[in-house]
Each structure stands twice: as structure tokens, then as C-alpha cells.
Amino acid sequence: MAQKIKTAIIGPGNIGTDLLAKLMRSPLLEPVWMVGVDPESDGLKRAAKLGIKTTAQGVDGLLPFVKEDDIKIVFDATSAYVHKENADKLTPLGVLMIDLTPAAIGPFCVPPANLKEQLGRGVNNVNMVTCGGQATIPMVYAVSRIQPVEYAEIVATVSSRSAGPGTRKNIDEFTRTTANAVEQVGGARQGKAIIILNPAEPPLIMRDTVHCLTEGEADQEKITASIHSMITDVQKYVPGYRLVNGPVFDGNRVSVYLEVEGLGDYLPKYSGNLDIMTAAAARTAEMFAEQLQAIATA
Amino acid sequence: MSKNVILHDMTLRDGMHPKRHQITLTQMSDIAQGLDDAGVPLIEVTHGDGLGGASVNYGFPAHSDEEYLSTVVPLMKQAKVSALLLPGIGTVDHLKMAHDIGVSTIRVATHCTEADVAEQHISLGRKLGMDTVGFLMMSHMNEPKGLAEQAKLMESYGANCIYVTDSAGHLLPNSVVDRLRAVRDVLAPDTELGFHGHHNLGMGVANSVAAIQAGADRIDAAAAGLGAGAGNTPLEVLVAVLDLMNVDTGVDVFKIQDVAEDLVVPIMDFPIRVDRDALTLGYAGVYGSFLLFAKRAEQKYGVPAREILVEMGRRGMIGGQEDMIEDTALSLLRQKQST
Numbered sequence: 176m177a178q179k180i181k182t183a184i185i186g187p188g189n190i191g192t193d194l195l196a197k198l199m200r201s202p203l204l205e206p207v208w209m210v211g212v213d214p215e216s217d218g219l220k221r222a223a224k225l226g227i228k229t230t231a232q233g234v235d236g237l238l239p240f241v242k243e244d245d246i247k248i249v250f251d252a253t254s255a256y257v258h259k260e261n262a263d264k265l266t267p268l269g270v271l272m273i274d275l276t277p278a279a280i281g282p283f284c285v286p287p288a289n290l291k292e293q294l295g296r297g298v299n300n301v302n303m304v305t306c307g308g309q310a311t312i313p314m315v316y317a318v319s320r321i322q323p324v325e326y327a328e329i330v331a332t333v334s335s336r337s338a339g340p341g342t343r344k345n346i347d348e349f350t351r352t353t354a355n356a357v358e359q360v361g362g363a364r365q366g367k368a369i370i371i372l373n374p375a376e377p378p379l380i381m382r383d384t385v386h387c388l389t390e391g392e393a394d395q396e397k398i399t400a401s402i403h404s405m406i407t408d409v410q411k412y413v414p415g416y417r418l419v420n421g422p423v424f425d426g427n428r429v430s431v432y433l434e435v436e437g438l439g440d441y442l443p444k445y446s447g448n449l450d451i452m453t454a455a456a457a458r459t460a461e462m463f464a465e466q467l468q469a470i471a472t473a
Numbered sequence: 474m475s476k477n478v479i480l481h482d483m484t485l486r487d488g489m490h491p492k493r494h495q496i497t498l499t500q501m502s503d504i505a506q507g508l509d510d511a512g513v514p515l516i517e518v519t520h521g522d523g524l525g526g527a528s529v530n531y532g533f534p535a536h537s538d539e540e541y542l543s544t545v546v547p548l549m550k551q552a553k554v555s556a557l558l559l560p561g562i563g564t565v566d567h568l569k570m571a572h573d574i575g576v577s578t579i580r581v582a583t584h585c586t587e588a589d590v591a592e593q594h595i596s597l598g599r600k601l602g603m604d605t606v607g608f609l610m611m612s613h614m615n616e617p618k619g620l621a622e623q624a625k626l627m628e629s630y631g632a633n634c635i636y637v638t639d640s641a642g643h644l645l646p647n648s649v650v651d652r653l654r655a656v657r658d659v660l661a662p663d664t665e666l667g668f669h670g671h672h673n674l675g676m677g678v679a680n681s682v683a684a685i686q687a688g689a690d691r692i693d694a695a696a697a698g699l700g701a702g703a704g705n706t707p708l709e710v711l712v713a714v715l716d717l718m719n720v721d722t723g724v725d726v727f728k729i730q731d732v733a734e735d736l737v738v739p740i741m742d743f744p745i746r747v748d749r750d751a752l753t754l755g756y757a758g759v760y761g762s763f764l765l766f767a768k769r770a771e772q773k774y775g776v777p778a779r780e781i782l783v784e785m786g787r788r789g790m791i792g793g794q795e796d797m798i799e800d801t802a803l804s805l806l807r808q809k810q811s812t
Contacts, residue, residue, distance in 0.1 A: 328529050330796045335587060343589045347564040367528055370561040374586040374614075375789030384796035386529040420803040428529065432800040 177472055180464035181245050183208035183237055185261055186252035187218025187229075189339065189442055190275055194250055194453040195222060196440035201457060203464040207244050210237045234261045241268045247467055248460050251276060254341055255348070262300055271463055272300040273456050277348045283356045285309060286458045287408040288316040293459075294466055301459060304356040305349050306448035307331030307370060307383065309455045310416070314385040314431050315361030317405035321397045323390040325427075327363035329353065330386075332371040334378035337446035346370060363387065381435040381447035382419075389427045398422060398429055412458040413451050414438065477721045479691040481515045481667070482508050482708060484737060485545070486557055488699030489521035490762045491745060494534035498544050504736050505545045508696065509552040511728035513708075515578060515691075517555045518545050521701065521762060522793070523582065524556055524571060525563035530795050531762075539570060546575040553577040557608070559793065560590045565597050572601050581627075582608035582638070584791045585615040588623040592630045599631030606667065607632035610792050613643040613758050617655030624656040634665035634691060639680065640792055642671030642702055642751075643758040646683035653687035667691035670706045672698055673755025675747055677706030678714055685720060697733040699741065701761035703751035709733040750778045757786035766795050770802035780805060 182198060184191045187209050198206040209222035214231035223229045228244075230236030240246070249265055250273045251258045258278035265272060274281060281300030284293055285308065293301055303309065311329035318324055331353075342349060350368045357366030373379050389398075402422050409416045415436030423430040437443070437450030485501055501518070508516050520526030524538050534541075538556070546554050555578035556571040568579055579598040581591045591607060598605035607627030612620055624635040637652045644652070649668065657666055668684035670677045670693065681692045694711045698704030709730045716726050747755075750768060754761055759782050767778035767785075784801050785794075 326529075330530055330794075332794060332797075340589075343587075344592055346560045346590045347566075347593060350561065350564055369528065369530060369793070371791070371793045372561070372584070372587050372590065373789065373791055373794070374584065375791075379789065382797070382800075384530070384800070386796075388529070420800050423799060423803070430529075430796075430799065432796070432803070 177468040179203060179205040180247050180467050181205050181207045182248040182250065182460065183210060183246050184250045184252060185210040185234060185237070187211040187216055187222060188252060190252040190449060190453060191250070192218045192221060193441040193449060194252065194456060195225070195227065197453055197457040199225065201461060203461045203468070204248070204457070207246060208237055208240065210234060234264050238264060238268070241265070241270060246270055248273060248463060250456055250460070266299050273460055274300060274302045275452055275456055277305065277352050278302065279352060283360050284459050285312040285316070285356065285360045286412065286455050286462070287313045287405060288360050290459055290462055294462060303452055303456050303459070304360070305353045306333070306452050307349065307368060308353045308356045309451045310381065310383040310433060310435050310448070311385045312356055312361045313405050313409050314402060314433070315357055315363055315387060317401045318387045318389065318398055318429055319362030321401050322394055324363040324387045325390050326365045326388040327357050327361055328367040328369070328386045329357060330369045330371065330384040331448070332373055332379070332382040333448040334381070334445050335372045335374040336378050337442070337448055338372050378443070378445040380445045383433040383435060385431045385433070387429045389429060391427060393424050393427055393429050395424050402431060412454045415444070415447055416451070476685065478685055478689070478715065479514055480708065480712070480722050480724055481517065481555065481691055481693045482513045483517055483693050483695040483705045484508070484699045484708070486517035486519045487521060487701055487705050488695050489534070490701035490765065491699060491704070492740070492742060493765065494521055494532045496535065496740070498536055498540065500740050501541055502544055502548055504696070504732065506548055507732035507736050509549050511732055512724045513552055513729070514723060515555055516545070516549070516552050517557060517580070518542055519556045523559040523563050524567035538567065539574065542571060542574045542576060555580055557582055558594055559583070560594055562793065565594055568594055568597055572603060578604040578606060580606040580608045580636070581632070582610050585609040585612045585620055585623060588626040591627060595627060595630035595632050604634070605632050606634040606636060608636045608638050608669070610638045610640045611760065612637045612639055612652055613641060613648070614791070617651045620652050621655040621659045625659050628660055628664050632664070634667055635660060636667035636669055637684070638669040639671055640760055641758045642673030642676070642755040642761060644680060645674070645676060646679050649680045649683045650687040653684055653689060657688045665690040667693065669693035671700065671755070671761050672703040672706060673747065673751050673761065678710050681706050681711055682714065682718070696729065697737040697741070698745050699737050700745070702754045702764050703747040704745040707733070750782065753779045753782050757783050759786040760790070760792045763795065763798060766798040770798050774802045774806050776802045776805045776809070
């Protein structure tokens, strides 16, 4: 069996810690480093306990070990601003960066929609859009691959507990980035995104609604089949991704009502929004890892 | 009781809900000019769900926010124009657009426990020199103390006025007073306090009077009550009541009646009244603008609107979750069919 591809995670917060759990299970990836800035942070301590190398010196603490430890893929779960600095330092060392921040330096990546396309392009940085984007863009794509979509709109509802201070401070970034990716990756001519934070207790599982307006009357049979097949594709890496209702057809409107339950690796199951981000990032890395292994053994 | 109160008209924003956002530019100009002439100092003009609300989810309007605002703003002789913005739906780009057109008041609305999503919008409004209002929706879903904490956050971002907003029309006069007093207690003396009521339990006017007695400086109301659910506090009634109480509003008692009767009632698609579904909103504490969506789902799927609304309340749905109405109707229908 080919050797696992070695990886590092920057940002030992909720996302980074949940991602670590997923990487530790991966047959293709090996998490080697967890990078933070606070030696007292729970995330770093937790990673160290799991036998992962840690540094509290930020990306500078990792740089000397990139070649030594043969790190090929680095996940960035910090913030948009910090990601730019991290990418500037790491990219020259030949690593692939998987960006879980809204920085979007590299192209958007939503695995079942456009990951294969990214693989062939030799990119060194891909952006994972937003949680709402990961949950909904596969559905927009499932419609647009059958019939042109004039307009697509997504409504992501997450529990208040699963929306961190970063999201709250810059909620416009969510709506803008998601709407852009609905167009660029989903294939809609025009995209719109809405996010709602619901404080109900016990916390609600993430809900996502996708409305597409097709060019002309929607082809019900083909679109329904495409949506069901896409649900199965997403379930391969997010088992809790479910179609609750729909597709509802109303003239040229196609509406899909989804629910995303997380695996509960580190974050509670209701925060499917965070789980789908880490799962999509891990999935993306695995596909790149397969490619790297193929090159190594060729 | 002698006091000045600013009445803020909702006819052309909350009133967009029962009009399915289809008010024409002519209707909007006529009503806005009537309100201006009657002495209403502040008039809100936006999609019912705020700037950027144009969507499948909330309804596409007859005209864009930009068109409505640039039609109304230049016509105003004394009234100022405000716009509503819900972070998560509208963005700072919409806010800048409204400011450029001449909107002087921006009201940034969040659910009553989520004030911290409004930081970037409130601080920008303040930076642009706008009258900047924090608007805490569904206020019945937070206790007075919690509401006060959220109000304080909005004030810290730069809001110069905080609203307790009864989006479901669920509050009663004593619970209005408790909330307003708690909020008043934590705010700086020069930060204003406002109340936005709905008439689902028939308490619009009574709650507004209670709010004024508890220290409110601004009260929202709509001519002929044109607003979501059973409507907003009817403006012409409130003006008459406040006149009898010697509260100075600057609004002419008879002129505002004429606006309501001659300009607003004729454009209604149906009477704005406390029917059983609107009453259910108030009784169960459900977001006002769900009403028409639930009625349409009833027509399409045969599940009573009242059942859908009660289920929405049970599931803890909040403002903006209009998408969950069709979803809830379909789930209820499936349950019925399987039993």
C-alpha cells in the first residue's frame, strides 16, 4: 500500500480539532502537525495528547519542518486575514493549501461539483467556500447539469451555538462568498445566499433550503434523478446529509429542503454546518492525496 | 402626561408583507406624500424583509429597494426616510446604497438573542452619520434581562436608539413594560428607546401606550394597520389616543385618518384584521410575516394554516425562516397520510 500523505492543520479551534479527528481515520492522510498561537489552548493540548506534533509559534513554527516531515498538504482553519500570510509563507515550499477560511485566494472547491476539475489544474490553493455553500451548492449543480439555472438562492439555518464569533462579526462575508460560489461552482447565472442563526434549545440540526429557477419549465423527472444521485454522492463523506422534503416543482421553481447532521467527532451532531466543512476539506485532501500517491508510485 | 414621541410609519415597509411586496411606485408616492403632509416625521421604505429581501424565499417585489427609495426620498417636504436591514439577508452594500439615495435612518434588525451579527452594519451606519437603530425582533423570546444585554451590545456598536420589537404580536402591556424598563436601565441616558408592535392579539395601541409610559421615545405604527399578521399598531388610532393623552406627536389627527381611509384601505388585497390565523400568530408567538405563506401552503397542500403556524412555533422557528413553511406543510402532510 502506498504511503499516507502527510498533512498539517493550522488553527486548533473547533474546526481544526474536528478536522483532526477525521484525518486520523483517513486511509490516505496522516496528520502530523497542529499549529496554533496559544500554548495553553485546548486544541493544541488535545492534539499533543493524540501524539500530534504541536507548535504555538504560528505558521513560523511549522516552516522549518515542512521539508523535514515531508508535509504535502496544509489545512488552514484560521481567518481570512491570517490565511493570506500563511499561504504566502507555505506556498513557495510546494505544499497544497486547503483553505477553510473565507479568504478565497484559490478557486472554490465543492467536492461533488468541481473537485475533479481542480485536480487536473495543478492548483496550490483551494477554498472550501462556506458551510452553507458546501451544503447547498451540490444541489444547485445537480439541477444546472440537467437544465440551465437562471437564478439560485440558498437559505442556510444554523444553530446559534454553532456560529462562532468570526462568522458573527462578518456575516456579510458568508452571504457574499456563498452567493459567488452558487454562481461559479453551482452554475447558476445569478446567486443569492441567506443565513439565519436560530437560538432554539435543544439546538436545531442545520437546515438548508435550495431554490432554483430554471430556464423554462423544469424537467421534473431528470432533475429529481439528478438530485437523488447527488444526495448519495454527498453522503459518501457526510453520512448525515439528508433530503427532508422535495424536490418541489412549481413551474420553473425547484425547491429542495435538506438537513445536515454532523458525525459528532468533536463538535456536537447538530452542528452539521461545521462537520460538512471539515468533511469536505478532508475529502478534497484525499482526492489530491490519491493523485500524489499515483505520481510517487509511477 | 406631556411628552414628545416620534411616530415612525411602517405602511410602506411592514405593509409590503400583506401586499406581497407589490406596492406600485405611484401608490408609494401618494401614501408617502400623505404621511409627510400629515406631519409623520419618519417613514420606512423597504422590501418587507428589509434591504436585499428580494428573493424566492420572501417574495420578489414589484420594484427594487433602490427604485422605491429614489422615488420617495426626493418627494418629502419634512419627513425623513428610513430603511430596514436584516444581517444575513442584506449587506453593508445595501446600506451604502440607501445612504447614497438619502436615507437618513438605518434600522439594523436581528433576532432578540443574536445582536452580535449586527456589529458591522450598525458601526457603518454610525460612521456614515446616520440615525442608527438596533431592532431586536421577536422580543418575547428573550427575558427582560437578556434583552437588556443584547440592547447594550447594539449600543456598544454605535446604535443611538434601541427597539423592543414584538414581531409576533405576542406581548401584553405588562411584558412590554418589563422589557422596556430593563432595556432603559442599561442604556446611556441619551440613547433612545423604541417599540414596534403588532396587532395579532388586538394589543397594538395598548402596548404602544404602555411602552410610552415605560419611557419609549419612538413608536412604530402603520396607517390602517397595513403590516404583517393582523397588522401593525394602527397609526391613526394611536395618534388620536395620544392626542387625548396630551402626548405631542406632531401628527394631525384628521389628516392621518384620511391617509388611512382614502389611500391605504383602498390598496389592501384583503382586510387587515385579527382572523384565526393572525390570532394564532399572536397566541403562539410566531413571526408575523409567516401568515400569508402559511395560507398559501394551506391552499396548495390542504394542511390548515393554523396547524402549520403552531408547528412552526413548536419547532422554535424565528424571523426569516419562511422556507420552513412549505417544508413543515409537506412534513405534516406526510404524517397525516401515514396515519
